[in-house]
Every structure is written in structure tokens, then in C-alpha cells.
Amino acid sequence: MKGTHLGEFQEIILLTILVLDDDAYGVTIKREINQRVKRSISRGALHTALTRLEEKGFITSEQAEGSPERGGRPKRYYTVSNRGIEAIQEAKALRDQLWSQIPKLRLQHPYAG
Amino acid sequence: MPESYHTPPALYARLFRKICRDELFEELHGDLMEEFHLNSEEQGVKKARSLYKKEVIKLIRPSVIKRSQKLKHQLNNTTMFRNYTKVAFRSLAKNKLFTFINITGLAIGMSVGLLIVNLVFDALKFDQFHTKKDRIYRVLTTPKRVGFRWDETATAPNLLGLKMKEELPGVEEVVRIRRRFSGRIKKEDGSLFTQGIYADDNFFKVFSFDLKQGNPTEALANPFSIILTETLAETLMPGENAMGKLLTIPDRGEFLVTGIVADPPVHSHVKFDVIVSFNTVAPLEQQGSIYEASTDWEDFSSSYVYFLLEEGQNLENVQAWLDKAGEEIYEPYENLTTTFATQSITSIVPGKDLNNQIGAELIPLPIIILGAVAMMIVLSACFNYTNLSIARAMRRAKEIGVRKMVGSSRKQIFNQFTVETVMVTVIAVFFSAMLFAVIKPLFITSIPRIDLIMQFETPPVLYAYFLLFAVFIGLIAGLFPALFFSRIKPLAALRSGSSMKLFSRVNIRKALIVVQFSISILFLITMNVVSKQYRYSMAYEMGFEKENILNITLNGNDAQRLTTELEKIPEINKISASSMLLGTGAVNRTILKNPQTNDSLYNSYISATPDFFDIHGLELLAGEIYEPRQPEESLNKMVVNEEFLRFQGYESPQDILGEAFYINTSLVTVVGVIRDFNFQYLEEPINPLMLFESPPSLNFLNLTVQGQDYVNTIDKIEKAWEKVDEDAALQARFLDAELEEVNGFLLIFVRVFGFLGIVAASIACLGLLGMAVFNAESRTKEIGVRKAVGANVGHLIMILSKSFMKLIGLAGVFGGLVAYFLLEKVVLAQTYYHVNVGILEVLSAALLLFGLAILAVGSQTWKAARANPVDSLRYE
Known part of the structure; x- marks a missing residue:
């Protein structure tokens, strides 16, 4: 098993899957990220990231029936596992903690220093 | 828009089908298709098609594409490489003698290689510090x-x-x-x-x-x-x-x-x-x-x-x-x-040979020669490896047979042996780096004044090059054995090791031995001949007196003033001043014009005071020697040598007396003719020469010293020198010592080639030793049988060493011929007065090598021949 570190891209994917709830499969995840994060990603890059996340146990997947526009090919739906939720919460907590420790002055005058 | 038009580019779809893993294809292609449809609705078909293409290209990544049969092997390689190293170590540990011979030979050979790498590295640094060097x-x-x-x-x-x-x-x-x-x-x-x-x-x-x-x-x-x-x-x-x-x-x-x-x-x-x-x-x-x-x-x-x-x-x-x-x-x-x-x-450095260089000179030829020689030695060590590996093939044949039976491909066997060789060379390079550290200072001290042009730094990056060098050598040395082993037929290898035709490569092995010994003999003959040239040059009758003449370098001091001081010393007999030291090679030339033919040309000259002739014992054939030149007097008299009058077209010395020539602008009359002598180094024939007194160009004092108490005399001279020049130390040397140094480069040659000869010979003999051991081992049974039916020890030694001796004899002839042509036509031809390659030099080198070879082969054959036939017959 690979390490459990959560990369920035992987974090975005986890969050996107959570946002999409029941409807998270390749095409939707990709489109959601393209629209919301304004970042053009390829299906290939997405595939690699999803594989990694699955290896780490952060997501699980399930095959389902395909639709006609897919030529009847099956889809693979992704859901975030409990470990995955833990991981993003941990990441968030870490950030929040860091944010809270920034001196106020810095935040008011971000370019002062 | 017709439905059929909504298809992605067929070529890319097919490509994707081909490369995508089966288990992923369905869903990935489903996604691609769905997106294609969405895109073609939103952005038009054209755009969708181009997006599809991009997606397919970007899907070509390790986690998506199929693992081919071939690729599966490669992924397995780390494990196999671990296995190869393990087997290699075991095989090296098992055959200690072979390992020793190989590693020693390669280490010695590569240390010479490293020295040359260092030398070349250093020579290429010249003038690199100028920031605008390209322009x-x-x-x-x-x-x-x-x-x-x-x-x-x-x-x-x-x-x-x-x-x-x-x-x-x-x-x-x-x-x-x-x-x-x-x-x-x-x-x-x-x-x-x-x-x-x-x-x-x-x-x-x-x-x-x-x-x-x-x-x-x-x-x-x-x-x-x-x-x-x-x-x-x-x-x-x-x-x-x-x-x-x-x-x-x-x-x-x-x-x-x-x-x-x-x-x-x-x-x-x-x-x-x-x-x-x-x-x-x-x-x-x-x-x-x-x-x-x-x-x-x-x-x-x-x-x-x-x-x-x-x-x-x-x-x-x-x-x-x-x-x-x-x-x-x-x-x-x-x-x-x-x-x-x-x-x-x-x-400029290293660069072509030019006159009037401003400073350091380094023509590329010696570097190329050294590089070639080093390469020969390293190759010789590689040959050992190749030879011994193939000779050992029989022992490894079974292993390879088994490997092939359980599914090793040829390529894998090839890799295995390459890994093994590279391992050996990498081990050897560590030893050679140590050896290099020892020979580097020896090399630097054996070449005088090299420190003026070479720093001989060994920057850490060079060690990285050394390692690369080792890997490279490993690939060369291992290529042939690896090819050979990978070709072994498993069935034949497993059926019966001894019946295999493994010796079909015998000729190549023999050829390699001949090449090795030829190289060794070439170096040894070169050493012999050059040292003969050195003895010849030192003993050559130059035509002037060399003994008891002490030369003082004036270093810009006034010749007259120092002469006055020195004349007070009773042990000093005669004093003259001159522009150069005879026989040391540095000669001045000036424009000489014949007023009759109006021809001007450069002619060698020596500026000297009249006593110079007497001190050096130069024989006057006609006329007289000019008088000491007075300060107000212009240059008007000179003495020439016989070659000068031959060159100017005069018959006898008498004819040229009184003739006048222009030297620069002064009209100078010939007052005397002296017998020819070698005023230049022996590289040059005797050239036309003029001698006259021109005070500005007097750089040396030449003294004849009487008596045996040199130490005391030199002491007195030093005191006199101190009166004239307080801070610079006296630079005084006897002419014969000076000449010895001029010929010293020949000694360097002798040392370098002697060293290389010994290195090459020891590598060759190590290889021969290995072959002899192998030969004796593989013929154990034959020897046992022969002995049992009555062959005596002498006879057996003959049989066992005959083939080797033939090879070395062949190498002697071959190396001797190459040495002869190389030395006669190329090396010795550089010097006008030179020796010839004699039978003695060739024979002594051949005998030395032959002796070494007999030692290497003899020790093993003696052992084999003396063995009890009962043991030999029971062998295996």
C-alpha cells in the first residue's frame, strides 16, 4: 500500500466526489472539476488520481449499467470511504490550525512585509 | 446532423482499443464516448473530435496501457538483477584465481587509463578561463x-x-x-x-x-x-x-x-x-x-x-x-x-607545432599516442577477461542450460553476464583508483617541468568519470563472453558438458594472446631502442669540448663586469661569453644577405667572444679568429663553419676568406673558417653557422675550471657573482650536465615505455597464467592417461606448453616487426643522428617476455605433469 498522504489534486477530487454525491463517475467528476476549479484536466490524469485514491483506500468504486450515449458501456461510480472523509477532515483541520496561527497584522497587510 | 457522424476519430479509437488494458477499456471508453457526445452537442463535432484525440493521447500512461509480455519481463528485472549479482558474487568467490587475475589485470590496466584520462582532462583546461574564449x-x-x-x-x-x-x-x-x-x-x-x-x-x-x-x-x-x-x-x-x-x-x-x-x-x-x-x-x-x-x-x-x-x-x-x-x-x-x-x-594548447610560441606548448600527438597506448593496455586487460571467461564456459554451461530450460531468454543470459563483467570492472576500478594515487606522483616527478603546464588536479567529478569509464570497460570486456554464453544450446549443455563444441572459439583466444604479447614486446623494444639512442646521443662526438666547462647564466647582468670579477679567481683558466650553449638546441637566427646574389635568408648564428673557440676546442681550418670587439667598433668580422661555405657555394676555406655578407644592415667580412661541429641538438643536421661578437646577445659566460677542488672554486665564483648580483642566486652548470639534461627527454621516454612495457607484460602474463591453469585442469585426465602409459615429466611439459610457446613466438615476430617499422620510420626518423633498431634490442625484449611466459606456463604445467596419475584419472 502506498503512503496515505493526500495531494492537492487528490483532495479536490475527493471533495468533488462528495459534492456529486450519487452521481460521481468519470465524466461528471471531470466536468465538475473543469467548471468549478477552472482547471482543464484530462481523463488520463483523472484516471491515475482515482487509481491512487482507491489504492490508498480513500474511495471505493462500483460498476453500474451504461447509458445509450456510451454505447451501453458500463460506468464506474465512486464513493468516498470513511477513511477518505477522515483524510480530508484531517487536511482541513491542519489548514485551519495553520490559518489560526497567522499573526493578524500579516493578514491585514498581506504585502506589508 | 446524421447520427453516424457522431463518431469519434476512428484511428484514435482503434489506437485506444489497442493500447488500453482490457479490464479498463469498457469504462474508460464509455467515459470518452459520453464526453464526446456531450462535447459535440455543446461545442460542435469538430472541436469534440479534436478533444477526443487529445484525451486518447493523454491516456497513454503506465496505469492505463497494456503490459506486454516483453514489458512484464522488464518489470521483473530488478529481481533478476539481484539474482545476477548474487550468482556473480558466488561465481567470483568460487574461482578465486580467475577473479584475482581479472581484477588485478583490470586494475593495473585501468590505473594507466585513469592517468591518461586525468592528463587529457588537464590538457583540455588550457585557456578555458577567458570569458570571451569563443571569440x-x-x-x-x-x-x-x-x-x-x-x-x-x-x-x-x-x-x-x-x-x-x-x-x-x-x-x-x-x-x-x-x-x-x-x-x-x-x-x-x-x-x-x-x-x-x-x-x-x-x-x-x-x-x-x-x-x-x-x-x-x-x-x-x-x-x-x-x-x-x-x-x-x-x-x-x-x-x-x-x-x-x-x-x-x-x-x-x-x-x-x-x-x-x-x-x-x-x-x-x-x-x-x-x-x-x-x-x-x-x-x-x-x-x-x-x-x-x-x-x-x-x-x-x-x-x-x-x-x-x-x-x-x-x-x-x-x-x-x-x-x-x-x-x-x-x-x-x-x-x-x-x-x-x-x-x-x-x-593553442594543445595545438599545432608552431615557431615562436609565447609560452606553454603541447602538441596533441604525444597525448594521442599516450591515449592509444593506454587504450591498448586497457584492452589487453579486457582480453584477459574475455579469454578466461570463455575458457571457463564449460563450467558455466550447465548453469546456463538450466536457466534456459526454466525460461531464460537469450537476452537475459546476455544481461546476466554483462552484469557480472561490469561488477568485476567496478570492483577493479576501486583498486585502480588506489594504484592511480600511487603512480600519479611518480609520473609527475618523472617528467621534469611538467608542473609548469599541468596542475594535475583530480577534481571529484573526475572520479565520476572513472566510474563511467569502468562501466564502459565492463561493457567492452563483457560483450563477447555475454554473446557467447547467451548462444549456448541448453540441450547440448545439459546432456554432457564435455562433449560440447565450446572450443570453437579457440582461434579467437589465441589471437587475443598474440595481440597482448605483441603489445608488450612492442613497448619493451621501444624502451630498449630509445635507451640505446640515449646512450648514443650521450657518447656522440659532437666536435667540441664538453668536459670542464662551467656555464653561468647571466640573467641580464653585465658580462664584462662579471668577467672582471671572475678573472681574479686563479682556478679559472679562460672566460668567454656566448649567446647560447653548444648542443642544447636553442639556436638564434638572423637575416643574412649575400651582396653578390642579393639573396637573403635566415642563418643560424652564435654570438661569442674570441675565447669561446679555444674553450670549446673548435678547430680553425683557415684564416683567423676575430679580435675582441671594441665598444665603438661596429660588427664587421665573423667566423663561419664548413657547411656555410658549402651552402654559399665556395669550394675551399681559403676562397671565402675576405668575402663580405650583410647581417641585418652591417657588412661583415669572413675572417676564419672552422671545422663543422654539432652546435645544435642531434635532431638537426649541421647547418650553416656564423660566429661573431654581438654584446647585447651575450647570455652566458663559459669558464674552463682548473684543479679538482670544484666545491671551493664554485664557492669563489658565488662570491664573485654576489658582488654583481645581490639577490638572484648563481645559475651555473657544467656543459656535460646540461647536455645530459637536454637528452633527458629520451630518458623520460625510456621510463614511460619501460613502465608501460612492464604493465602490459604483467597483464599478458597474468592472462597466460590463467589460460595455463585452465588448460592443465581441463586436460587432467589426458595427462593421467599419458603418464600411466609411460610419458615422463619433461615430455608432458612439452606437450602442455608447446601451443603457448608457439603463440608467444608468433607474438615476438609480429610485435618485433611492428616495433621495427614504427621505430625506424616514425620515431627515430625525427632525429637526424640516430641509431638503428638492432637485433640485440629485439632479442633481449623477446627473451625477457619469453622468460616471463615460461614462468607463468611452466609453473602450472609442472604441477600438472608431476601429479600422481591415480589422482588425475579419478578427477571429476
Whole structure:
């Protein structure tokens, strides 16, 4: 098993899957990220990231029936596992903690220093 | 829009089908299709198709594409490599003798290789420190005079530099440098002898010498400005800042210190203690303290012209301009045409052989020869490896058979043996690095003065190269065995090891042994012949007296003053002054013009006081020797040698007496003729020579010393010297010692080739030893049978060593022939007076090698032949 570190891209994917709830499969995840994060990603890059996340146990997947526009090919739906939720919460907590420790002055005058 | 049009590009779809893993294809392609449909609705079909293409291309990544059969093997490689190393270690540990022979041979061979790598690395560093090195060039000159040998010189007429400054476009800067500034700088207590160059004020714009103090653009602008090196400034005025001080140099003038420059790096082809502004040349010439050359288009030896090409400019334009200029300038000159060429600063050292080099010289030939020789030795060590590996093939055949049976491919077997070889060479390179550390200082000390041009640093990056070198050598050495082993047929190998036709490579092995021994014998013969040449040169009757003549280098001191002091010493018999030391090679030449034929040419001359003839025992054939020249008298008398009159077309010595020739501008009469003698080094035949007295060029005093108490005499001479020169130490040497040093390069040759010969011979003998061991082992049974039916030990030794001895005999003939032609036609031909390759030199080298080989083979065959046949027959 690979390490459990959560990369920035992987974090975005986890969050996107959570946002999409029941409807998270390749095409939707990709489109959601393209629209919301304004970042053009390829299906290939997405595939690699999803594989990694699955290896780490952060997501699980399930095959389902395909639709006609897919030529009847099956889809693979992704859901975030409990470990995955833990991981993003941990990441968030870490950030929040860091944010809270920034001196106020810095935040008011971000370019002062 | 018809439904059928909504299809993604067929080619890309097919490609994707082909490369995508089966288990992923369905869903991934489903996604791609769905997206394609969405895209074609939103952005149009054309855009969707191009997006599809991009997606497919981007899906070509390891987590998506199929793992082919081949790829599966490669992924398995790490495991297999681990296995290979393990097996290799076991096999090396099992065959200790072979491992020892291979590693020792390779270590010795590679240490020589490393030395050469280091040497080449060092030689390539020359002049790399100039930041504009890619654009700096020097003008080379080839003056072609009728009736005179044409040599390309590094120098160029000073006037050409001026003309280039004024007329040549596309060149940023032109710097003139005049060589041989010398003088004694006065200091508080005494004076200091310094040498340096004259240079134009844009010197620092072109060259990257580090000016510590002073203005780089102004420092060399005014006449009588001088820049000192840090070392010189420190010795001249310890603890003081020399900037702005006035320095007095007798016969030259008062110089203002306008800069302090860091000492020129070792890897600079120009070296100096001082740089004097070029504008000082004209006043000094007027003063008469240096010879006048700066206004003469026929002066080809005093100055250098460097130029900085403008960025983006083409060198061809400069060359075209130089070609045209050369034609125009020398049009009015009779019997003289001149061509100019250019040379990049980075190709000066190592670079071609030129006359009048300004500093370090290093022609590439010796480096190439050394490189080739080192390569031969390293290859010889590789041959050992190859030979022994193949000889051992029988033992490894079963292993390979099994490997192949369980599914090893040929490529894998190949890899296995390559890994094994590379391992051996990498182990060997560690040992060779240690050996290298030992031989490097030996090498440096065995070549005098090499430290002046070489730093011989071994930067850490070089060790990385060494490792690369080892891997490379491993690949070469392992190539053949690996190919050989990978080709073994498993069935044959497993059925019966001994019945295999593994010895089909016997001829190649034999050829390799012959090559190894030929190389060894070549080196040994070279060593023998060169040492013969050395003995010959030392014993050669040069035609002048060598014994008991002590030469003192004047270093700019006044010859007359020192002579007066020395005359007070009773042990000194005679004193003369001269411009050169006989037989040491350095000869001066000047323009000589025959007034009758109006032919001018360069002729060798020696400037000497009359006693010079007597001291050196030069025999007068006709006429007389000139009288000591009085200060007010102009140059008007000279003595010539026999070759001179032959060259000028006179029959007998009497005929030329009273004839007059122009030397530069003075009309000089021949008053005497002396017998020919070898005034130059033995490389040159005896050339036409003139002797006359010209006080400015007297650089040495020659003394004959009486009595046996040299130590005491030298002591007295030192005292006399101290009265004239307080700080520089006396430089005095006997002529025979000087000549010995001149021939010393031959000794270096002997040492280097002796060393290489021993290295090559020991590698070859190690290989032979290995082969003999193997041979004796594989014939154990045969020997047992022979012995059982009555063969005696002597007979068996004959049988076992016969084939080896034949090979070495062949190598002797082959190596001897190569050595003969190489030495006779190439090496010895460089020297006019040389020895020939004699049978003795060849035979002694061959015998030495033969002896070594008998030791190597004999020890093993003796052991095998003496073995009890009962044991031998039970073997295996």
C-alpha cells in the first residue's frame, strides 16, 4: 500500500466526489472539476488520481449499467470511504490550525512585509 | 446532423482499443464516448473530435496501457538483477584465481587509463578561463622566403596588428603583444630580474586576467606604464602597496606601476611577471635598448596579434581580409610572400607545432599516442577477461542450460553476464583508483617541468568519470563472453558438458594472446631502442669540448663586469661569453644577405667572444679568429663553419676568406673558417653557422675550471657573482650536465615505455597464467592417461606448453616487426643522428617476455605433469 498522504489534486477530487454525491463517475467528476476549479484536466490524469485514491483506500468504486450515449458501456461510480472523509477532515483541520496561527497584522497587510 | 457522424476519430479509437488494458477499456471508453457526445452537442463535432484525440493521447500512461509480455519481463528485472549479482558474487568467490587475475589485470590496466584520462582532462583546461574564449583568435604567419624552410609562426608583424585595428571590420578589439620584456628592477637592496610582455591598452578587454588594482582600460595606455603580478609586487615591496610607485629598470627607464594583476593561471598559454604598455616599445627602440622591429613588415618574430571577433561575426571574413592583406603588403618584397591564418585561443594548447610560441606548448600527438597506448593496455586487460571467461564456459554451461530450460531468454543470459563483467570492472576500478594515487606522483616527478603546464588536479567529478569509464570497460570486456554464453544450446549443455563444441572459439583466444604479447614486446623494444639512442646521443662526438666547462647564466647582468670579477679567481683558466650553449638546441637566427646574389635568408648564428673557440676546442681550418670587439667598433668580422661555405657555394676555406655578407644592415667580412661541429641538438643536421661578437646577445659566460677542488672554486665564483648580483642566486652548470639534461627527454621516454612495457607484460602474463591453469585442469585426465602409459615429466611439459610457446613466438615476430617499422620510420626518423633498431634490442625484449611466459606456463604445467596419475584419472 502506498503512503496515505493526500495531494492537492487528490483532495479536490475527493471533495468533488462528495459534492456529486450519487452521481460521481468519470465524466461528471471531470466536468465538475473543469467548471468549478477552472482547471482543464484530462481523463488520463483523472484516471491515475482515482487509481491512487482507491489504492490508498480513500474511495471505493462500483460498476453500474451504461447509458445509450456510451454505447451501453458500463460506468464506474465512486464513493468516498470513511477513511477518505477522515483524510480530508484531517487536511482541513491542519489548514485551519495553520490559518489560526497567522499573526493578524500579516493578514491585514498581506504585502506589508 | 446524421447520427453516424457522431463518431469519434476512428484511428484514435482503434489506437485506444489497442493500447488500453482490457479490464479498463469498457469504462474508460464509455467515459470518452459520453464526453464526446456531450462535447459535440455543446461545442460542435469538430472541436469534440479534436478533444477526443487529445484525451486518447493523454491516456497513454503506465496505469492505463497494456503490459506486454516483453514489458512484464522488464518489470521483473530488478529481481533478476539481484539474482545476477548474487550468482556473480558466488561465481567470483568460487574461482578465486580467475577473479584475482581479472581484477588485478583490470586494475593495473585501468590505473594507466585513469592517468591518461586525468592528463587529457588537464590538457583540455588550457585557456578555458577567458570569458570571451569563443571569440578570441590569434594571427599566425607563414613567411615564405625563397631558399628557406617555411615554418608557421605564432607571431605576426606588429604592423599587421595596427593595420587590423584601422581597417578590419567585424573585429571588436585587436591586441598586440610583444614578447621578451626583461630587465632588472631596482629595489632598496639590489635588483630583481623580471620577464614579461608588452601589451596594448585593451589587453584586459580581451583576456580575463584578474586585474586586482588599477583601471583595466587606462593601466596600459601611457608609455612606461607597468603592471606587476601579485607575487612580484610582494617580493619587490613586501607589505607595501606597489600601486603608483616608480620603478627603475637600468637600460630601460623609469616605469610607473599602474596595476596589480593576479598571477596568470597555470592553464594560461601566456605567462608573465610584468605587463608593460605597448606604447613603451617605440621609445625603447629609439633608445636602442631593444632591437627595432615594430616598423618592419619583415619582422616575424617579436610580436603577437590577438583579436576579439564581434559577436555574430564570421571568421571567414577576417580570413579573407588577411589573405588579401598578405598579398598586398608583400607585393613589393622580392623573394618573400607571406600568408596569414587564424587560431582560436582554445586551440593553442594543445595545438599545432608552431615557431615562436609565447609560452606553454603541447602538441596533441604525444597525448594521442599516450591515449592509444593506454587504450591498448586497457584492452589487453579486457582480453584477459574475455579469454578466461570463455575458457571457463564449460563450467558455466550447465548453469546456463538450466536457466534456459526454466525460461531464460537469450537476452537475459546476455544481461546476466554483462552484469557480472561490469561488477568485476567496478570492483577493479576501486583498486585502480588506489594504484592511480600511487603512480600519479611518480609520473609527475618523472617528467621534469611538467608542473609548469599541468596542475594535475583530480577534481571529484573526475572520479565520476572513472566510474563511467569502468562501466564502459565492463561493457567492452563483457560483450563477447555475454554473446557467447547467451548462444549456448541448453540441450547440448545439459546432456554432457564435455562433449560440447565450446572450443570453437579457440582461434579467437589465441589471437587475443598474440595481440597482448605483441603489445608488450612492442613497448619493451621501444624502451630498449630509445635507451640505446640515449646512450648514443650521450657518447656522440659532437666536435667540441664538453668536459670542464662551467656555464653561468647571466640573467641580464653585465658580462664584462662579471668577467672582471671572475678573472681574479686563479682556478679559472679562460672566460668567454656566448649567446647560447653548444648542443642544447636553442639556436638564434638572423637575416643574412649575400651582396653578390642579393639573396637573403635566415642563418643560424652564435654570438661569442674570441675565447669561446679555444674553450670549446673548435678547430680553425683557415684564416683567423676575430679580435675582441671594441665598444665603438661596429660588427664587421665573423667566423663561419664548413657547411656555410658549402651552402654559399665556395669550394675551399681559403676562397671565402675576405668575402663580405650583410647581417641585418652591417657588412661583415669572413675572417676564419672552422671545422663543422654539432652546435645544435642531434635532431638537426649541421647547418650553416656564423660566429661573431654581438654584446647585447651575450647570455652566458663559459669558464674552463682548473684543479679538482670544484666545491671551493664554485664557492669563489658565488662570491664573485654576489658582488654583481645581490639577490638572484648563481645559475651555473657544467656543459656535460646540461647536455645530459637536454637528452633527458629520451630518458623520460625510456621510463614511460619501460613502465608501460612492464604493465602490459604483467597483464599478458597474468592472462597466460590463467589460460595455463585452465588448460592443465581441463586436460587432467589426458595427462593421467599419458603418464600411466609411460610419458615422463619433461615430455608432458612439452606437450602442455608447446601451443603457448608457439603463440608467444608468433607474438615476438609480429610485435618485433611492428616495433621495427614504427621505430625506424616514425620515431627515430625525427632525429637526424640516430641509431638503428638492432637485433640485440629485439632479442633481449623477446627473451625477457619469453622468460616471463615460461614462468607463468611452466609453473602450472609442472604441477600438472608431476601429479600422481591415480589422482588425475579419478578427477571429476
